[in-house]
Amino acid sequence: MPDVVSLGVGGGTTVDVATGAVGPGSVGYRIASEALLFGGATPTLTDAAALAGASIAGRSLPAQPSAVRSALRDALETARTRLADAVERLSLGRADLPLVVVGGGGFLVPDDLPGAGPIVRTEHGDVANAVGAAISLAGGRADRIGVLDDREATIAQASEAAIAKAIQAGADPLEVAVVDVLEVPVTYTDRPTVKVSVKAAGPLARLGERAGARSA
Template structure:
């Protein structure tokens, strides 16, 4: 069963390499993260398979430098656009803080407005995304 699972994983990796290489062959493939060990050293369609030092912790580094975010939607009359954006922004910021973002560094990163059809009055859907750096990466180590 393990051999079949590995064969399936290798097949999926080969398909991904083929799709991403856009017809170019023998390009080096750099593998990182916990799944890098599943990538065979000899991969059809790829050149050298490179595993940088500490490649196994790349996921942890990415998680440590990521942003915490929150998203909120608001539906309102089209003439209340500014109020809808303000309400959705406030809710998105609150969700980002709840997800662990630093309250002093959260900012709005995306506002999407969509007119809704088939309503009796002009109606607008506002989607707002807020994001910010994590408020703390790890608990402080107590002094002894």
């Protein structure tokens, strides 16, 4: 199983001009309206990259006060230091390993990242995260509490609710299924009691199929 390191560093990561803090907040999907580059008022790492010369959506960063420019430059350096540290942790000191950069925030990775070998940027790699989201499963989770004697009925109720939530989230009603059942005893009750947590998931339904399921 591959090692995974998660960093709070992305295009929408916010930059606090007053404190210099980079993240953990993010404007997320609102970047096109809140980031400075798009006419908003929130400094982000996307703005920092644009200030450093990155070409993003064919836009140029509007003029900013010196304090904002300084904070953005420092933030970009902080982000790159975090990336370099993560690469070193994963590569176990091997500086010759190539680093494949994908995703919309790939512009934050410099071409000469310390600790990494050749930086590989694949064609259309900037939409790799969108591809992953498109092929992912839609899921739903539901919890129920019941007495131990009625355990099977409690699981069935939780499963039905989880499947309904998965379908509501976009799962294909014909292919959604329960993928995980977790049972935890509940203490300090007058009868043996269990809490059941059920997760259901399934491939995304096509828009036409979802519309037909609702009309039925």
